[in-house]
Amino acid sequence: MYTMSSKIKLFSLILIIVGAIGLVYGFIDAPSSVEEVKEMLHNDHASHGGESVAMESGHASEEAHGDEHAEHLYHQLHNKPWAAIYVPALFIFLISLGVFVFYALQNAAQAGWSPVLFRVMEGIASYLVPGGIIVYLLLILSSLHLNHLFVWMDPEVVAHDEIIQNKTAYLNTPFFLIRAAIYIVGWILFSKFIIKNSRKMDDGFDLKLHKRNFKLSAMFLVFFIVTESMMSWDWIMSIDTHWFSTLFGWFVLASILVSAVTTIALVTIYLKGKGYLEIVNNSHIHDLAKFMMGFSIFWAYLWFSQFLLIWYSNIPEEVTYYASRLEDYPLLFFGTVILNWVLPMLILINSDFKRINWIVVFAGIIILLGHYLNFFVMIMPGTVGESWFIGIPEISSLMLIAGLFIYTVFNALAKAPLTVKNNAFLEESKHFHY
């Protein structure tokens, strides 16, 4: 039985408190009206002095344009703390979802190597409830017009935009919230049932429970692939309302899966380092690291397929998506490829390296950072545009959510023995050797 150490508790509480303070500061710091932005712009120009004469004269000759610019900037800066909390809230919620998907895959595939890791996966999947509530709250707040994350939620914008008007049958607030509720409730219910069955099996082996979990996992995977695809349209792609991509759902899926497997590996290595998982051997770590590398390459494949097809045909209505990213986020845009593909591939290609804990942890940190930035690059250009910055609101909201995640996960890990009993494949998994 694992007990949550006071160090972890303190660490996660500090993350939560510091993160919350930083996020509140981010909301206070954001301009609350267009006038404030205009004043800010004015001061900015004044301080720059002669350098911005050309710009200044441009503003003077076209007062209306200046107003539009200020309003545009106001929306971006107003969105900044909202987008800052939305990115990690979504990313870390999807990590726990990905872990549960991986767990269901192991059940459905009747994998013989992984049952010793099931409790770790169940622990991480416990974040589905708080994470789902946070994401859903953010979506509700967006639909209450407290922010401008989803441009199609603004009736004024839709009134002047024929492209969005044609999409309102799908993109309208009530339907959007109903869909989101179906996804989140569905995922949570499946996780509750499957995990409950797994806990019940500790009391004694029951083939009925085993079969029930097999069926539930298979059903969940079907439900998941449909809802995941729609979730990626709703929660991420609809931010760039004018743009669409057919493989977007897969692209998000690859990001979710690789971050999820990495999180499983990191938590496993941590718990093993503390002496709680003696039966986990380096072959299990090797298998997780193989999945990390494989899914990293899968992610890069989809990233590149999406980019190449749009870059090659260069159709104006599609290419704006990449044009804005290449112009305003070049370092992050290409940096994610280095972090999520080049480095993991080169580090984890060696079979011996995949058995060494610190190398897997090192690669894992790179992968998690890279996929946070991947979500950042997916969400930020449509919400804050060129006003992005990784500053106090971004870092502190990541700390807040990460702290909450760590607290929930380790709290859940302490609630059940760290090894399943009576699983049909447990003996095989204990002696797994590669």
Place this chain on the structure above:
Amino acid sequence: MASKVLHAIFTDDDILMQAVKALREKKYTINEVFCPFPVHGLDKAMGMPHTRLAITSFLYGLVGLAVATWMMNFIMIEDWPQNIGGKPSFSYLENMPAFVPIMFEMTVFFAAHLMVITFYMRSKLWPFKKAENPDVRTTDDKFLMEISVNEANVQAIAEVLHENGAAEIKLIDNK
């Protein structure tokens, strides 16, 4: 090379593994083991070094990547930089996404084929090669172990083999 070798035939891979371990414990050298199928852990039990084929493959892949990059850069950018459908041919980097499918395939092609050829060369396999099979039954269901012996230890080795379940033991001249 010793002038005489012992050929011991086994009928089961588990028994074969035991015999290998017993001989290795007594520090006798096993020349070769002939099996009808791969026996897991046999290479480790015999103390054979790990293969370096994967390393060669990685290096061949790098060669393939270099060849593809050099080829596309020379043809499309340096030699005749035409405007084909508005694709930027001013520098390699600007037009690189279009070359990635070629770079990828060439990397895989070189890594795979050169590694296979390396394997053939290292294990001395080619068409019309004379088969080195000491006993035809080893390709079907028997396992054969070959150990070099001399006058002094032939009896001792034969005894170890016998104790560890060898079905047949033959002393023959080494060719």
